[in-house]
Amino acid sequence: MIVRRYTPPTCTLMIEAQDSPLSRWVGQPTINALTFELSFDDPRQGEEHRVTIQGDRTDLELLLEAVTNYVQDFLTHQDVPKLSAVPDAPSRPYLKANSLISHHLVLGHLASESTGQEILLSATQLFDLATALDSYAAEIVALPNLNKVDFSRPSLWGKAAALLVVTVGVTATALQLMDRSQVANAPSPTPSPTEQAVAIQPEALPEPIPTPTGVPTPPGGLVPPTPLLTPAPIPNLPPTVASPVNPPPNAQAGRPAIQIPTGEPARPPANSAPSRIAVNPRPVPPPAPANRVPVITSAPPATPPRGGSPAPGTASGNVASAPPALLTTPPPLPDLPPIASAPAPMSEESANQGIAASRGASRGDRLFDTIPQVAEARTLLEQRWQPQADIKQPLQYDVMVNSDGTIERIRPLGASSAQYIERSGLPSPGQKFVSPLDGERKAIIRVLLRPEGGVETFLEQQ
Amino acid sequence: MVAPVKTSTHNPQWQELSQHPPIDDPAQLDNIKAQLDLVLLSLEALAGIGSEAILQAAAQLDLESIVADRVSLWRLRQSNPLRKSQGGRKKLDVEEARALVLICCHLAKEYQELIRRAVSLLEQLAEQNKEPHQAALLGDYLDNFANTYQERMDEEAHPPMDEMTHLALKLLIDLLFYSSPNGHRKLWLALMDRSR
Numbered sequence: 001m002i003v004r005r006y007t008p009p010t011c012t013l014m015i016e017a018q019d020s021p022l023s024r025w026v027g028q029p030t031i032n033a034l035t036f037e038l039s040f041d042d043p044r045q046g047e048e049h050r051v052t053i054q055g056d057r058t059d060l061e062l063l064l065e066a067v068t069n070y071v072q073d074f075l076t077h078q079d080v081p082k083l084s085a086v087p088d089a090p091s092r093p094y095l096k097a098n099s100l101i102s103h104h105l106v107l108g109h110l111a112s113e114s115t116g117q118e119i120l121l122s123a124t125q126l127f128d129l130a131t132a133l134d135s136y137a138a139e140i141v142a143l144p145n146l147n148k149v150d151f152s153r154p155s156l157w158g159k160a161a162a163l164l165v166v167t168v169g170v171t172a173t174a175l176q177l178m179d180r181s182q183v184a185n186a187p188s189p190t191p192s193p194t195e196q197a198v199a200i201q202p203e204a205l206p207e208p209i210p211t212p213t214g215v216p217t218p219p220g221g222l223v224p225p226t227p228l229l230t231p232a233p234i235p236n237l238p239p240t241v242a243s244p245v246n247p248p249p250n251a252q253a254g255r256p257a258i259q260i261p262t263g264e265p266a267r268p269p270a271n272s273a274p275s276r277i278a279v280n281p282r283p284v285p286p287p288a289p290a291n292r293v294p295v296i297t298s299a300p301p302a303t304p305p306r307g308g309s310p311a312p313g314t315a316s317g318n319v320a321s322a323p324p325a326l327l328t329t330p331p332p333l334p335d336l337p338p339i340a341s342a343p344a345p346m347s348e349e350s351a352n353q354g355i356a357a358s359r360g361a362s363r364g365d366r367l368f369d370t371i372p373q374v375a376e377a378r379t380l381l382e383q384r385w386q387p388q389a390d391i392k393q394p395l396q397y398d399v400m401v402n403s404d405g406t407i408e409r410i411r412p413l414g415a416s417s418a419q420y421i422e423r424s425g426l427p428s429p430g431q432k433f434v435s436p437l438d439g440e441r442k443a444i445i446r447v448l449l450r451p452e453g454g455v456e457t458f459l460e461q462q
Numbered sequence: 463m464v465a466p467v468k469t470s471t472h473n474p475q476w477q478e479l480s481q482h483p484p485i486d487d488p489a490q491l492d493n494i495k496a497q498l499d500l501v502l503l504s505l506e507a508l509a510g511i512g513s514e515a516i517l518q519a520a521a522q523l524d525l526e527s528i529v530a531d532r533v534s535l536w537r538l539r540q541s542n543p544l545r546k547s548q549g550g551r552k553k554l555d556v557e558e559a560r561a562l563v564l565i566c567c568h569l570a571k572e573y574q575e576l577i578r579r580a581v582s583l584l585e586q587l588a589e590q591n592k593e594p595h596q597a598a599l600l601g602d603y604l605d606n607f608a609n610t611y612q613e614r615m616d617e618e619a620h621p622p623m624d625e626m627t628h629l630a631l632k633l634l635i636d637l638l639f640y641s642s643p644n645g646h647r648k649l650w651l652a653l654m655d656r657s658r
Contacts, residue, residue: 072655074639101588134642458481
């Protein structure tokens with residue numbers, strides 16, 4: 001059991017999650033079934049004002065998104081009363097301004113009888129809430145959630161679905177190689193491939209989660225920064241069975257809670273990545289035996305997939321929704337059944353980071369086009385992307401580009417980005433996107449598409 | 463075409479901001495200059511931060527190649543189009559804007575306790591239906607802000623006093639958010655969005 005506590009002066013955010021067996025393979029803490037408890041416990045207020053809300057990872061990320069976007073709006077606008085970011089879905093939490101120093105947190109489906117529908121937050125309470133959520137976001141990296149797998153309609157998301165199956169397979173192999181006594185639950189009867197794939201939990205993710213990269217280690221940071229691991233091909237998967245358990249609702253007695261006081265922020269170490277804890281969204285069912293799965297292609301495009309037919313319509317590119325840090329090089333594994341497609345929304349990257357550029361940015365050279373391919377990507381997409389009346393938030397994608405300028409994979413950031421990817425104008429994995437990169441390097445280009453029109457691109461990583 | 467890079471800083475926050483799209487609209491750049499000057503003004507008015515502290519921050523952030531001395535700093539701040547013109551207004555370029563963002567947030571972090579105390583006082587007084595001037599810390603802040611603003615800015619840019627107070631208090635609360643670990647990102651994005 002992993003427990004984290006973020007304790008700014010006026011609130012306490014406690015995270016509980018279960019260790020996943022994947023931790024052994026990805027080389028960093030990997031967690032399952034996160035739950036949280038957020039207490040507003042301002043010592044300046046009486047006990048009667050103490051309010052606690054609870055939820056799961058999705059709820060927490062909805063809250064994180066709402067607070068981050070609201071704070072950014074607050075900082076952007078001089079006239080506070082105009083602020084009120086009412087979400088598309090009425091059950092989502094959101095904030096609205098009362099005055100410079102008074103804000104309403106509307107809880108949506110997080111409300112309960114004890115909390116009421118709204119919580120009034122002062123400026124310092126809002127700041128503390130944002131700080132706690134930012135600290136959480138800096139630590140926790142989520143594994144991809146997949147919507148329900150649709151076998152009837154293969155699309156470029158087939159690889160993403162296969163990734164989750166690969167994850168299942170890696171888990172199964174880990175358990176096969178480890179002592180059986182370490183498996184918490186007995187495996188359930190092996191389902192058919194179809195049942196298995198559909199049973200992989202669907203959980204629509206919210207809009208881009210502002211989990212910034214490069215965020216400094218949280219104050220009193222728990223673990224030293226670890227380098228992100230690069231992905232490697234996973235050709236085969238085991239036929240054996242594994243079933244991570246559902247976590248108990250509360251932390252086990254005796255487990256130490258790790259406090260992270262959010263007083264003085266730590267100075268970020270130079271050129272270091274924050275340590276990350278990967279989150280498995282839910283327990284996954286066991287894979288079927290003796291079947292095949294498309295390879296998650298993170299190898300160079302020239303390497304053909306091994307062990308199974310790739311999803312139709314895709315070349316060697318891959319749509320992956322796991323951050324590179326979660327994939328290492330496992331031992332050779334047996335095959336799994338081919339999986340068709342599903343969107344793989346990813347809620348990981350910072351919306352703040354993504355929503356960066358001016359609305360009316362002109363074409364042509366820009367000072368931040370650190371490699372020419374960034375401008376090329378923007379030019380291409382400006383010709384393809386049209387204003388969208390039914391899309392409310394910017395769409396964001398991390399596009400990993402091979403050294404030859406083709407797309408290796410596309411990672412949508414947030415549910416909307418995944419949902420509307422086919423409108424984005426982005427070429428499919430394997431197709432040419434930009435001119436070849438210098439040397440043999442790859443690049444990750446962040447693409448931001450504004451619903452009212454306008455395209456921004458910048459280099460995330462090379 | 464990639465613009466020439468003036469600084470060879472290894473500051474990771476600098477590297478992060480460098481990856482954001484550039485600013486090529488002069489009007490947008492003007493808005494950014496004005497806003498950055500105001501953020502620094504609010505820090506001066508609250509904490510008495512002078513050019514020495516700003517230059518020290520630049521050194522600590524490995525940004526001396528951009529803000530090397532008082533003259534450079536003065537020129538950067540004079541680029542604010544709201545300032546009383548003394549002829550030959552310097553153009554603030556993107557790297558300088560980035561540097562000022564990092565400096566502002568660095569100073570906000572250093573003075574976070576003071577900023578928080580001021581905002582908490584504001585909340586208490588509002589709860590008691592009292593004017594902010596009734597607390598010495600806030601009263602001094604508002605007076606310093608107004609006096610310095612009027613001294614430096616072109617008279618055409620002087621707002622009425624109640625707007626000046628609102629501006630000063632809004633900047634004070636903004637400083638609290640800029641004092642957070644990723645405050646530099648918040649400030650940069652606010653500058654981008656505000657200037658559109």
